[in-house]
Amino acid sequence: MQKLKPARFLDPALDRTSIAPNETLSHDQLITWYRTMRLARACDKKLGALYRQGKIVGAVYLATGQEAICTGVVSLLERNDYFSTVARGLAGWFLRGVEPRHVIARWLGRDVPPSHGRELGLFFADIEHYGIAPYHNGSMASWIPSGAGFALAFKIRKQPRVYVAFTGDGATSPGDFYEGLNFAAIHKLALVVIVENNCFAYSTSTDKQMPVENVADRAPAFNIPSEVAFGNDIFEVRRVAKRAIDHARAGNGPYLVEFKTFRASGHGEHDDMGYVDADLREFWEQRDPLRLFAEYLDGPGGLGETAVKAIDDECTQVIEDAVVWAEAQPEASPDTVGDRLFAP
Amino acid sequence: MAKTTYLEAIRQGLAEEMASDDRVYAIGEDIGLYGGAFKVTEGLLNRFGAERVIDTPVSETAIIGAAIGSAYLGMRPVAELQFIDFVACCFNILTNFAAKSRYRWGAGVPLVVRGPCGGGVSGGPFHSANPEAHFLHTPGLKIVEPSTAYDAKGLIKAAIRDDDPVLFLEHKLLYRRVQDEVPEEDYVVPLGQAVVRRPGDDVTIVTFGAMTHTALDAANQLAERDVAIEVIDLRTLSPLDYETILQSVAKTNKVIVLHEAQRTGGIGAEIAAAIAERGFEHLDAPPVRLASLDTPVPYSPALEAAFRPSVEQIVAAVEHLVEY
Ligand SMILES: Cc1ncc(C[n+]2csc(CCOP(=O)(O)OP(=O)(O)O)c2C)c(N)n1
Ligand SMILES: [Mg+2]
Numbered sequence: 001m002q003k004l005k006p007a008r009f010l011d012p013a014l015d016r017t018s019i020a021p022n023e024t025l026s027h028d029q030l031i032t033w034y035r036t037m038r039l040a041r042a043c044d045k046k047l048g049a050l051y052r053q054g055k056i057v058g059a060v061y062l063a064t065g066q067e068a069i070c071t072g073v074v075s076l077l078e079r080n081d082y083f084s085t086v087a088r089g090l091a092g093w094f095l096r097g098v099e100p101r102h103v104i105a106r107w108l109g110r111d112v113p114p115s116h117g118r119e120l121g122l123f124f125a126d127i128e129h130y131g132i133a134p135y136h137n138g139s140m141a142s143w144i145p146s147g148a149g150f151a152l153a154f155k156i157r158k159q160p161r162v163y164v165a166f167t168g169d170g171a172t173s174p175g176d177f178y179e180g181l182n183f184a185a186i187h188k189l190a191l192v193v194i195v196e197n198n199c200f201a202y203s204t205s206t207d208k209q210m211p212v213e214n215v216a217d218r219a220p221a222f223n224i225p226s227e228v229a230f231g232n233d234i235f236e237v238r239r240v241a242k243r244a245i246d247h248a249r250a251g252n253g254p255y256l257v258e259f260k261t262f263r264a265s266g267h268g269e270h271d272d273m274g275y276v277d278a279d280l281r282e283f284w285e286q287r288d289p290l291r292l293f294a295e296y297l298d299g300p301g302g303l304g305e306t307a308v309k310a311i312d313d314e315c316t317q318v319i320e321d322a323v324v325w326a327e328a329q330p331e332a333s334p335d336t337v338g339d340r341l342f343a344p
Numbered sequence: 345m346a347k348t349t350y351l352e353a354i355r356q357g358l359a360e361e362m363a364s365d366d367r368v369y370a371i372g373e374d375i376g377l378y379g380g381a382f383k384v385t386e387g388l389l390n391r392f393g394a395e396r397v398i399d400t401p402v403s404e405t406a407i408i409g410a411a412i413g414s415a416y417l418g419m420r421p422v423a424e425l426q427f428i429d430f431v432a433c434c435f436n437i438l439t440n441f442a443a444k445s446r447y448r449w450g451a452g453v454p455l456v457v458r459g460p461c462g463g464g465v466s467g468g469p470f471h472s473a474n475p476e477a478h479f480l481h482t483p484g485l486k487i488v489e490p491s492t493a494y495d496a497k498g499l500i501k502a503a504i505r506d507d508d509p510v511l512f513l514e515h516k517l518l519y520r521r522v523q524d525e526v527p528e529e530d531y532v533v534p535l536g537q538a539v540v541r542r543p544g545d546d547v548t549i550v551t552f553g554a555m556t557h558t559a560l561d562a563a564n565q566l567a568e569r570d571v572a573i574e575v576i577d578l579r580t581l582s583p584l585d586y587e588t589i590l591q592s593v594a595k596t597n598k599v600i601v602l603h604e605a606q607r608t609g610g611i612g613a614e615i616a617a618a619i620a621e622r623g624f625e626h627l628d629a630p631p632v633r634l635a636s637l638d639t640p641v642p643y644s645p646a647l648e649a650a651f652r653p654s655v656e657q658i659v660a661a662v663e664h665l666v667e668y
Contacts, residue, residue: 127451134416142436145437153413183401
C-alpha cells in the first residue's frame with residue numbers, strides 16, 4: 001500500500017478555513033456550544049498560568065485547539081449516554097455541567113469531590129452526576145475495553161444507550177485498543193470511538209506511531225465503519241458523529257470516527273513543543289476551532305461581533321471567579337490519606 | 345449430606361448467585377459452550393443463556409476491561425481467566441484501573457476475577473502460577489483462595505457480593521481431589537477471616553490453598569510423635585487476618601509460614617515480618633518460611649516435587665523449631 005504524504009498538513013478534501021452548519025440551529029444552541037468552547041479555552045489559559053506560578057504542582061495538561069470535537073460530540077448525546085475523556089475533553093465536561101471552579105480546585109489538589117485531592121485534575125469521573133465515566137490512564141487505550149463493558153451492560157439490559165470513548169491517536173497503538181474493539185465488534189456493542197488525531201502523541205508524530213495514513217484505516221480489522229473528518233469544525237463534528245452515534249444506538253455495533261485536529265499547546269505545560277515546526281503551528285492557527293466558530297457567529301451566524309465578545313468576556317470572568325473560589329478551598333486532611341480503599 | 349467437590353462447589357456458588365441476582369454474569373474464554381477449560385462453568389450457558397455466560401476472544405484485557413466497565417454500571421461480573429498465569433496479560437487494567445478506582449473517584453468496581461492457580465499437576469512454567477504476591481502489593485484489591493469445598497462455595501458467594509474487586513484463586517489440584525459436605529441452603533464465608541483447621545499447642549503453621557492439606561498431612565504424622573501442630577488456613581490473603589495468626593502465635597510461640605508460590609518476596613515474607621513486628625515477645629524462635637524454590641515452575645514430576653514444599657520439609661522444619 002502506498003503511503004500518502006499530504007502536500008500540506010491536512011488532506012485538502014477535509015481542509016477549510018470557514019465553517020457553516022448544514023442543519024438548522026437556534027441562537028441558543030450556537031451560543032451554548034461557543035460558550036462551552038470559550039470557557040474551556042479560558043480555563044486552559046488560566047491553568048497554564050497557575051502552573052507557571054507554581055500553584056499547580058506536578059504537571060498540567062491542556063486541551064487547546066481540540067475544543068470543537070468533544071463539544072460537538074457531547075452535544076449529540078442523551079443524558080443517559082456515557083463518555084470518558086481526560087482533560088483533553090475539558091469542554092465536554094463543561095457541556096455536561098461540570099463547573100470550572102471544581103476543575104480548577106482539582107488541579108490545585110483541593111478537597112473537592114469526587115477525588116478529594118487524590119487524583120490529578122487531568123482525570124475526572126462522576127457517573128452519577130454527569131454521566132462521565134472513569135478513565136484509566138495507566139495504560140493508554142484501556143478505556144476501549146472498559147468502554148466496551150459499559151456498552152455490554154447497556155446491551156444486557158436492552159437499553160438503547162451509547163458509550164463514547166474519546167481517545168488520542170497515540171492510544172490506538174497499544175494492544176488494549178485492539179482487544180477492546182475486537183470484543184465490542186463481535187458483540188455489536190454500542191461503543192463509539194472518537195479519535196482526536198492531534199498530530200502528536202507527546203513528541204512523536206503520527207507517521208512514527210503508525211504505518212497507515214489514518215487511524216481509521218485500522219477499522220477494517222474489526223469490520224466496523226469508520227470515517228475521517230475535520231475536527232476543528234464543530235458543525236462537521238456534529239454531522240459525522242451523529243452518524244456514528246445513531247449507528248451504535250440502533251444496535252449495529254461500534255463505529256470509529258477520526259477527527260483531524262492539532263494540539264496547540266504542549267503535551268503538558270512542561271513541554272515547549274520544540275519538535276513542532278513553525279509552519280505546522282501556523283497552518284493550524286489559521287484553523288483554530290474557536291476562531292472558525294467565532295468568525296461564523298460574527299458573520300453568517302448572525303450573532304454579531306459584540307455578542308461574541310460579550311461571551312468571551314463573560315467566560316474570562318467566570319474563570320477568574322472560579323480561581324478565587326478554588327484557591328479558597330481547603331486541602332484534604334492528611335488524616336484521610338488511607339480512606340476509601342474499599343467500600344465501608 | 346452429599347459430598348461435593350471443590351470445583352462443583354464453585355459452580356454451585358456461582359450459579360446460585362446468578363439465579364438470585366440478575367446483575368451477576370460470567371465472562372471468559374471457552375466458558376459457555378465448552379463449560380470452561382476445567383468445566384467450572386459447565387451447564388451455565390444452558391441455564392442462563394449467552395448474554396449471561398459470555399464467551400470471549402483470547403483477550404484478557406478485554407475480558408477484565410469489559411467486566412470493569414459493566415461493574416461501574418452495577419453489574420456483578422465474574423470473569424474467568426483460563427489459567428491464572430494469564431493474569432499477567434491484564435495486570436495493568438486490574439491493578440491500575442479496577443484496584444485504584446474507588447480511591448481515585450469513589451467509584452467501586454464489584455468485580456470477581458477467578459481462575460485456576462497452583463501446581464502439582466505438571467502444568468509447567470505457564471500453567472502453574474501462584475500470583476498472590478503481585479496482588480498483595482496492590483492496595484484496593486482483595487485476594488481469596490479456598491482450600492475446602494465448603495469454603496470455595498461460601499467464599500465465591502461472598503466475593504460476588506463484595507463491592508470491591510476480588511481476585512479469586514482456585515487451586516487446580518483441589519478441583520476434584522477435595523470434597524466436603526456442602527449445604528444446599530444459602531451461606532457465605534466472610535472475606536477477611538482465617539480459620540484454625542487443626543488446633544495444637546506446639547507449632548503454628550500459617551498457610552492456605554493446597555498447602556493446607558500438605559500441612560495437615562504433616563500435622564497427622566507429627567501427632568504420632570506427640571507434636572501438636574496448629575494449622576491456620578488463611579482463606580483470604582488480602583486483607584490478612586492478623587488477629588487469628590497472632591493469637592495462635594501467642595499460644596504456640598513458634599511459627600512456620602508455608603506457601604506454594606516462590607519464596608522471595610512471597611506472602612510468607614510479609615506475614616513473617618508482621619509476626620516479628622507485632623508478636624516478637626511471643627516468639628521462642630525465628631519465624632520459618634517454607635515455600636517453593638525461586639525458579640519458574642518446572643514441568644516434570646520429579647522436578648516439580650523438588651520445587652514445591654513437601655510434607656518431609658514441613659516435618660523437618662517443625663523438628664528444628666521444637667528443638668530450638
Ligand atoms: C501505556 C502507557 N504508556 C505511556 C503513557 C504515557 N503517556 C501519556 S499520554 C501519552 C501520549 C498520548 O498520545 P495520544 O494518544 O495521541 O493523546 P494526546 O496526548 O495527543 O491527546 C503517553 C505516551 C501512558 N499513559 N500509558
Ligand atoms: Mg495525539
